[in-house]
Amino acid sequence: MPTSAAPVPAIRFEQVVKRFGDHRVLDHLDFVVTRGDRVTLIGPSGSGKTTILRLLMTLEDPTDGDIYIDGEPLTHERRHGRRVRRRERDRQRIRRRIGMVFQQFNLFPHMNVLENVTEAPIHVLRVPKAAAAERARALLDQVGLADKAGAHPLQLSGGQQQRVAIARALAMDPEILLLDEVTSALDPETVADVLNVLRDIARTTDITMLIVTHEMQFARDVSNRVLMFDHGRIIEEAAPDVMFTDPQEPRTREFLRAVLTGSGA
Amino acid sequence: MNTLWSWERAADVTPLLFDSFVSVTLPATILGTLLAAALGLVIAVLRRVAPAAVARPLRWLTEFIRMTPLVVQLTFAYFLLTDLSGLTIGIGVLGIHYATYMAEVYRAGLDSVPKGQWEAATALSLSPRRTWTAVVIPQALRATAPALGNYGISMFKETPFLFAISVVEMVTRAQQYGARHFEYTEAITLAGVIFLAASYPTSLLVRRLEVRLAY
Amino acid sequence: MSNVDALVDALPRLGDGIRVTLLLTGGGAACGLIVAVTLGLASGNDRLMVRGAARVFIEFFRGTSLLVQLFWLVFVLPQFGVTFEPLTCGIIALALNYGAYGAEVVRGSISAVPKGQWDVTTALNMSRIQRMARIVFPQAWALMIPSLTNLLIQLLKGTALATFILLQDLNYMIGQLQRSTGDTVFAFSVGLTIYFALAWLLTQVMHMLEARAKHRMGLA
Numbered sequence: 001m002p003t004s005a006a007p008v009p010a011i012r013f014e015q016v017v018k019r020f021g022d023h024r025v026l027d028h029l030d031f032v033v034t035r036g037d038r039v040t041l042i043g044p045s046g047s048g049k050t051t052i053l054r055l056l057m058t059l060e061d062p063t064d065g066d067i068y069i070d071g072e073p074l075t076h077e078r079r080h081g082r083r084v085r086r087r088e089r090d091r092q093r094i095r096r097r098i099g100m101v102f103q104q105f106n107l108f109p110h111m112n113v114l115e116n117v118t119e120a121p122i123h124v125l126r127v128p129k130a131a132a133a134e135r136a137r138a139l140l141d142q143v144g145l146a147d148k149a150g151a152h153p154l155q156l157s158g159g160q161q162q163r164v165a166i167a168r169a170l171a172m173d174p175e176i177l178l179l180d181e182v183t184s185a186l187d188p189e190t191v192a193d194v195l196n197v198l199r200d201i202a203r204t205t206d207i208t209m210l211i212v213t214h215e216m217q218f219a220r221d222v223s224n225r226v227l228m229f230d231h232g233r234i235i236e237e238a239a240p241d242v243m244f245t246d247p248q249e250p251r252t253r254e255f256l257r258a259v260l261t262g263s264g265a
Numbered sequence: 266m267n268t269l270w271s272w273e274r275a276a277d278v279t280p281l282l283f284d285s286f287v288s289v290t291l292p293a294t295i296l297g298t299l300l301a302a303a304l305g306l307v308i309a310v311l312r313r314v315a316p317a318a319v320a321r322p323l324r325w326l327t328e329f330i331r332m333t334p335l336v337v338q339l340t341f342a343y344f345l346l347t348d349l350s351g352l353t354i355g356i357g358v359l360g361i362h363y364a365t366y367m368a369e370v371y372r373a374g375l376d377s378v379p380k381g382q383w384e385a386a387t388a389l390s391l392s393p394r395r396t397w398t399a400v401v402i403p404q405a406l407r408a409t410a411p412a413l414g415n416y417g418i419s420m421f422k423e424t425p426f427l428f429a430i431s432v433v434e435m436v437t438r439a440q441q442y443g444a445r446h447f448e449y450t451e452a453i454t455l456a457g458v459i460f461l462a463a464s465y466p467t468s469l470l471v472r473r474l475e476v477r478l479a480y
Numbered sequence: 481m482s483n484v485d486a487l488v489d490a491l492p493r494l495g496d497g498i499r500v501t502l503l504l505t506g507g508g509a510a511c512g513l514i515v516a517v518t519l520g521l522a523s524g525n526d527r528l529m530v531r532g533a534a535r536v537f538i539e540f541f542r543g544t545s546l547l548v549q550l551f552w553l554v555f556v557l558p559q560f561g562v563t564f565e566p567l568t569c570g571i572i573a574l575a576l577n578y579g580a581y582g583a584e585v586v587r588g589s590i591s592a593v594p595k596g597q598w599d600v601t602t603a604l605n606m607s608r609i610q611r612m613a614r615i616v617f618p619q620a621w622a623l624m625i626p627s628l629t630n631l632l633i634q635l636l637k638g639t640a641l642a643t644f645i646l647l648q649d650l651n652y653m654i655g656q657l658q659r660s661t662g663d664t665v666f667a668f669s670v671g672l673t674i675y676f677a678l679a680w681l682l683t684q685v686m687h688m689l690e691a692r693a694k695h696r697m698g699l700a
Contacts, residue, residue: 059599096605106600109697110618120604123614154698172604269560332633332679333672334640337651341668344658425547429644436547440555449555453548461543468543 008071010035010176010208011056016065018051018232025051027232028065035175038202038209040219040240043229044255049212053178056210057100058091069094069176099174103181105161107153107168113140114149117168125172132171139167143197159190163197170201176208177201183215191215198222214259220244228252275451278442282435282456289434293356293424298417300360305367309375310397312368331365336426338362343430351432355424363420370412374405407478414471418464435459486661487670490653497653498674503567504639504649505682508574509632515579516628520586521612534583541580546638549573554645570642578635582628589624590616622693629686633679640675650674 011033018026026048033039041049054060055067058075067074074094076083108116117136121127127135140146143163145156153161162182169177179198183191195218202209202222213219219226219240226243228236228251236249247253308327312320330338335358342354349357378401386396425436433441439456443449522534541549553569564572593616601611640651654671658664 057599057603059602092605092607095602098603100600100603102596102600102603104596106594106596108597108600108615109699110622119614120606123610124605124607152698169603329672329676332637333675334637334651336637336640336643337654337668337672337675340655341664341672344664344668422543422545425545426641428547436545436551440551443555448559449551450559453551453556457544457548457552460545460548461540464543465539 007035009033009068010037010070011210012068012071013052014066014068016055016067017063018048018055018060019063025232026055026062029233031227031234033208033210035208036206037225038211038223039225039227040211040213040223041227041229042213042219042255042259047229048232049229050180053100053180053210053212056098056176056178058095061085069097096172097175098178099169099172099176100178100180101162101165101169101182103185105153105158105165105185107161107165109153111153112149113145113151113153113156113164116153116164117171120168121171136167136171139170140164142170142200143167144193157190158186159193162186162190162194166194166197166201174207176210179209179211179213181212181214183213216244216256216260228255230255270450271448274446274448275455278439278452279455281438281442282452282459285433285435285438286459289352289427289432290421290424293352293359293427293434294417294421296356297359297363297420297424298413300356301363301367301416301420302413304360304364306371306402308364308368309371312372313375327365327368330362331369335359335362335423336429339426339430351427351430354430355427355432359420359423363416366416367409367413370409370416371405374407374409375401377408378404411471411475411478414467414474418468418471421464421467422460483661483663483666486657487666490657490660493656494650494653494674497648497650498678500567500642500647500649501636501639501651501678504570504574504642504647505632505636505678507567507571508578508635508639511571511575512579512582512631512635513628515575516582516586519580519583520590523583523587524590538580538583541576546573546577547641547644549577550641550645566642566645566647569645570639570647574635574638578631578638581631581634585624585627585631586620588627589620592623593619619697622690622697622699625686625690625693629683629690632682632686636675636679636682 009032013029013031016026016029017024025046029048029052041052043049051060055062056069056074061075066076072094073086075086075091077086078084108119111119114133114136117139118129118132121132121135122129137146137149140149143166145160145163145167148156148160148164153164156164166182182198183194186194195215199218199222201207209222211219211223223240226238226240227234228243228247228249230251236243236247236252238247243252244256247256308323312323312327315323338361339355339358342358343351346354382400382404383396386400391400424434427434428437428440436453436456439452440449442452519534519538522530523538525531525534550569550573553564553573554566557563597615597619598611601615606615639649642649643651643655650671654667657670658667661667
């Protein structure tokens with residue numbers, strides 16, 4: 001049980017282990033995210049950042065350990081002293097609070113933009129069609145694509161498609177938004193549009209955000225915490241100002257230097 | 266006699282079925298497949314090298330044969346060629362019909378041989394005949410072996426159609442036995458079992474071959 | 481009576497034969513599609529029992545001859561007290577046989593849908609049924625049409641067996657025409673050409689369906 005006097009954390013990872021075959025991606029990971037936090041996860045590829053997002057979105061199951069959302073276990077629970085998988089109904093109920101935007105956008109190719117955004121609200125939340133369409137148009141307006149409601153995804157640029165994907169995720173009213181390298185697959189010109197939309201969301205809502213990104217300036221603007229990952233563990237945590245100007249760990253320094261000078265890490 | 270299954274009858278009919286299997290089904294399948302493989306290759310090569318006046322009608326003819334029922338073609342040939350035996354006609358028509366499928370497979374195989382191979386052969390001054398036999402066809406054939414296997418199995422399962430031209434193959438034998446003894450269950454079920462026993466392991470082998478060939 | 485006169489005379493009966501053939505084709509294809517989708521989905525199910533059962537079904541109907549299946553329905557089933565009309569027997573046999581082949585096509589096309597689509601349906605909290613029915617299958621459909629078209633033509637060819645269970649389909653009518661004209665080449669040429677025309681028509685319809693499906697995916 002959490003001992004802090006503060007309210008129950010939005011997300012809590014407790015000794016989470018994730019193995020793919022022989023390869024251990026997450027190594028007894030513990031961390032906590034408070035409601036309203038904007039956390040950026042940085043680190044070299046393979047350090048486990050994307051895996052954390054995928055675990056939260058129940059796209060993977062933890063090999064061991066527990067993940068709690070608002071104090072409730074997400075994937076497994078203890079029944080009769082054994083660790084068992086939670087029923088799909090319960091997982092769905094908790095998962096509803098979480099939304100995700102993917103690197104590859106993953107828009108539905110057989111629907112137009114508006115249908116992409118209204119699909120889940122209508123069929124999952126059972127929102128009436130008219131109300132869902134109205135909300136969708138408002139969201140598309142917010143991401144700057146009000147005039148593209150009738151367009152087909154393939155008619156849009158990568159940045160536009162990603163903004164539709166953001167609108168689609170927000171249409172489900174998530175309390176937690178996961179952003180998995182959402183600009184890494186975009187042309188440099190369109191990256192700014194997407195980041196501005198996200199800055200706007202960060203500013204106008206209090207949605208909890210977990211962000212995996214290489215866009216350091218964006219991370220500085222939006223986050224209140226930065227976590228540095230390496231080999232499945234958190235090796236350093238700090239506020240963005242501190243982390244980016246004066247990192248303590250040598251590995252963090254090495255990584256940031258490589259990223260900021262564009263030599264990759 | 267209305268018992269659900271009689272092992273006695275089953276034992277009775279099995280030798281008859283095996284006899285037809287060995288004397289009709291197997292030869293028809295093997296010879297038909299060989300004919301299809303050879304003729305299909307000829308068709309595919311001709312369609313590529315022959316002048317349009319020959320290639321075009323050839324293409325229409327193969328399409329026509331490929332897209333119309335085997336059974337109808339069998340009865341057609343049977344009525345026309347009165348001096349040939351049913352089995353001979355059956356093998357011929359099976360071979361021709363399946364040659365049209367194989368021609369498609371060979372075509373894809375030939376298309377998959379990189380253009381560079383042809384150009385290298387030209388650069389080495391190889392004769393057209395040598396180019397085909399030594400360079401192109403061996404490479405095209407790699408992919409066709411599994412397809413040949415699969416079509417062989419298909420043909421095997423279509424040999425019963427020969428009953429339409431009075432060839433007493435395995436299923437007809439079963440049906441005749443059933444009609445004579447007023448009990449079809451054992452005969453037809455066992456015929457099905459023999460088909461399954463022969464085709465399933467073969468199809469597994471073909472699948473294994475497919476995986477092995479796709480390096 | 482010249483061949484042409486005999487043909488004109490036979491037209492209504494040929495029409496009837498074509499009707500029976502189309503009934504068998506349409507019925508077999510519709511039921512076969514249901515069989516194909518059911519078995520195709522089942523063979524990808526999480527539970528081993530479901531997957532295994534589907535596999536057994538598929539291999540069984542693919543591994544035994546269409547004629548055996550047809551004869552089984554017509555001769556063996558009545559001995560157990562279950563008698564179907566010949567037309568029904570034909571449709572069931574065609575549906576089971578070609579449905580089993582279709583199951584492989586369905587399974588293959590579903591696997592070809594990008595994995596990101598599966599991920600995003602989880603992210604949007606869709607149920608499994610919604611995911612398959614609204615997102616994955618519609619995308620797989622466009623991919624499976626070409627292979628299903630091939631199977632449909634084979635099904636059409638398979639309907640010719642119906643003559644042998646005493647159905648008066650096109651094949652039967654060809655035999656009749658041959659008897660009435662005494663001209664084998666003429667009768668069979670006419671008959672085969674009609675089959676070819678039917679095959680061509682069905683192919684065109686499937687091409688249209690494919691074009692429509694691709695258009696909806698923004699690919700055409």
